Amino acid sequence: MSDFDLYRPSEEHGMLRASVRSLVEAKIAPFAAAVDEEARFPQEALEALVANDLHAVHVPEEFGGAGADALATVIVIEEVARACVSSSLIPAVNKLGSLPVMLAGSAELKQRYLRPLARGEAMFSYCLSEPEAGSDAAGMRTRAVRDGDHWVLDGVKRWITNAGVSEFYTVMAVTDPEARSRGISAFVVEKSDPGVSFGAPERKLGIKGSPTREVYFDGVRIPAERMIGAEGTGFATAMRTLDHTRVTIAAQALGVAQGAFDYAKGYVRERRQFGRPVADFQGVQFMLADMAMKIEAARQLTYAAAAKSERGDGDLTFQGAAAKCFASDVAMEVTTDAVQLLGGYGYTRDYPVERMMRDAKITQIYEGTNQVQRVVMARNLP
Known part of the structure; x- marks a missing residue:
């Protein structure tokens, strides 16, 4: 298969799309406006996704999951985001948070x-970003100090999606x-670990149904076996994770643009x-023609990146960044044009x-901002 071959969805992928779309229209879309207006967690979406095993489809079958491939995961996120981006963060962030454990x-x-x-x-x-370490994630200050058979964590993480709702947190911390x-x-930190607490929800422009909060670690003592991989490999694991999960952000962007x-x-x-x-x-x-053309281009790039994610191709870093960057730029253009087409009503x-x-x-x-994505692409040109 050449570098430019596109991943073509199978009949099973098509059936999955139809099934997810039907579920979303019945159980998630009717609550999307209220979730945004009330800035509340989309509990109805969580219950519907869990009931249909769509909340974390990426988990392998050997651990009780659906064992969905990367493209199937993208299709689920895309279809949920078509109606409610806040709700699409349930399967997307479940993958983001758990993928370091899987990797x-x-x-x-x-x-x-x-x-x-x-x-x-x-x-x-x-949990990667911090108040003083956003794009420069390697500049983080959260510390983990070894104490016998335990590690003790102290620090603050910022912009943490679904913080306070999630039970488990993958946390990057400085050990050297x-x-x-x-x-x-x-490390894996649990919500119930003594010393874990949360800040007030951020007051955001969008995705108001997905809580974004600071997470505080005050002398959080966890068993040493909760370290993910070897000591000192956390940043590499974080970057490998993002290579895969940027494709899920492309899927979100694609979904909201399509919606x-x-x-x-x-109209x-x-x-x-x-x-x-x-x-x-x-x-x-x-x-309309330009909108449809850009959406289709974003879809092809996103699906191709999903295929590379599934195969673990060597150019995934470039392709994942490209898909995320292009699809999100398209989403902003298309949604803005949609508002324009509705005129005053769209506003x-x-x-x-x-x-x-x-x-x-x-x-x-x-x-990673789209400016950072362009840096990533420039450093990993095919």
Whole structure:
């Protein structure tokens, strides 16, 4: 298979899409506006996803999971994001938080943490960013000090998605301050561990249904066996994780772009001005054509990156960054155009496209800003 071959979804992937879309339209979409308006966690979405084994489809079958491949995971996230980006962060962040355990964790860690995740008994979050270490993640200050058979963690993590809701947290901490990125190790911390606490929810522009909070570690003492991989390998594990999970952000972006396009297309076909549907005007037709073209380009790039993620291809770092960057830029363009197509109505909360536009913005920022993605791509040119 050449580097430019695209991954073609199978019949099973098509059936999965139809099944997820039906579920989303029945159980998640009706609550999307209220979740945003009330800035509350989408409990209805969590219950629906868990009941249908879609909350963490990436978990291997040997740990009780669905064993979905990377493309199937992308399709689930895409279809949920088409209606509610906040809800799509449930399967997306469960993968982000647990993937370090899957990539580098011991057999015991996998058994202990992947099984309850697969059963829907717990969610998993990812703690990398800090108040003074965002894009420069290697500059983190959270410390982990060895004390016999335990490690003691102290520090603060910021911008942690689903913080306070998740039971498990993959935490990156400095174990050797002199070694910079090679002195960072990864740990699993549980919400119930003494010394773990959370800040107030951030007041965000979008994804208001997904709580974003600081996580505080005040003398958190955990068993040494909760280290993920060998000491000093945490930063490398974190970067490997992001190579895979940036594809899930591309999927979110793709989903919200598709949702906004679908709504705007239906609206302009029904809305009449000057005695005919707005969709009859060539200027509007050109806008719709450009929106559809960009969405399809983003979809092909995202699916190709998902295939590379599944195969572990050597150029995944470039392809994952490219998919995330391109798809999120497309999402911002398409959702903004959708607001424009609805005119004044698009600017009100009575219609979903203004929420979609606000939600789309975060896909250009988290898991590495798109400026950082371009740095990553430039350093890993194929």
